[in-house]
Amino acid sequence: MKKMIKELFGRVDTNILNHQCDPYVQSRINHIIRSVKRLGRDKGKRFAETTYPTVWLIHALVINNQPDTVIETGTCTGYTTNAIADALEYNGHGRVYTFELNEVWMKIAQETARVFDLSPYIKFITGDIHKTFSKTLEKIDNIDFVYHDIDPKEDYLWEQKLMENKIPSGGMVIAHDTYPNDLRYEKGIIDFLDYMEEKYFHINLPYERGLLLAIKK
Numbered sequence: 001m002k003k004m005i006k007e008l009f010g011r012v013d014t015n016i017l018n019h020q021c022d023p024y025v026q027s028r029i030n031h032i033i034r035s036v037k038r039l040g041r042d043k044g045k046r047f048a049e050t051t052y053p054t055v056w057l058i059h060a061l062v063i064n065n066q067p068d069t070v071i072e073t074g075t076c077t078g079y080t081t082n083a084i085a086d087a088l089e090y091n092g093h094g095r096v097y098t099f100e101l102n103e104v105w106m107k108i109a110q111e112t113a114r115v116f117d118l119s120p121y122i123k124f125i126t127g128d129i130h131k132t133f134s135k136t137l138e139k140i141d142n143i144d145f146v147y148h149d150i151d152p153k154e155d156y157l158w159e160q161k162l163m164e165n166k167i168p169s170g171g172m173v174i175a176h177d178t179y180p181n182d183l184r185y186e187k188g189i190i191d192f193l194d195y196m197e198e199k200y201f202h203i204n205l206p207y208e209r210g211l212l213l214a215i216k217k
């Protein structure tokens, strides 16, 4: 655990707690979330997706890890996609490839990216991930940062195995919904966690519905 914390927080100068308090970062993330919510409401999507603390933490970790290539599975309306892109813009380099089946939700994510000038940092891949994922990965040699958030969660392991040989030592993998809800894990999560345990330093935070933070050994 100590080693993981050191790996996670000790590598780059950026201090995650300072990042949380940075008014510029707070206001950017607030505006992104508000924009996605407003656009979602206009299109009849009323339920909240990933909450502010998770979005903020992912933003901070992208700055901490300075990735060039980020993979996100499950864009939905793009809270996390746009937060990741905002952090990439802050870093001055990198791109997030994000995958979503629902065209209406993907358009909301794209519209927010346009409003915030984040489109150059995002490659939106619309369609069934089972058809688009392998094809997209063929064009990518190195994956520095991953955010698994597809539904169903059984797909995490499939996605992870497809990406594994492209993730270098030190690469970061985050996964959402990895903690038991009403004492039950989502289907497929235990197999995914078992797999990750061998290859990654990791913490499964009891944060929201669970957030696995892992760094490749």
Ligand SMILES: C[S@@+](CC[C@H](N)C(=O)[O-])C[C@H]1O[C@@H](n2cnc3c(N)ncnc32)[C@H](O)[C@@H]1O
Pocket: 049, 050, 073, 074, 075, 076, 077, 078, 079, 080, 081, 099, 100, 101, 102, 105, 127, 128, 129, 130, 149, 150, 151, 152
């Ligand atoms: C939990 S949500 C993602 C939330 C998003 N990361 C956020 O922060 O708002 C999971 C998403 O996976 C999408 N999804 C489900 N099956 C899919 C598939 N076969 N291919 C691509 N996307 C899929 C759903 O439409 C849904 O938007």
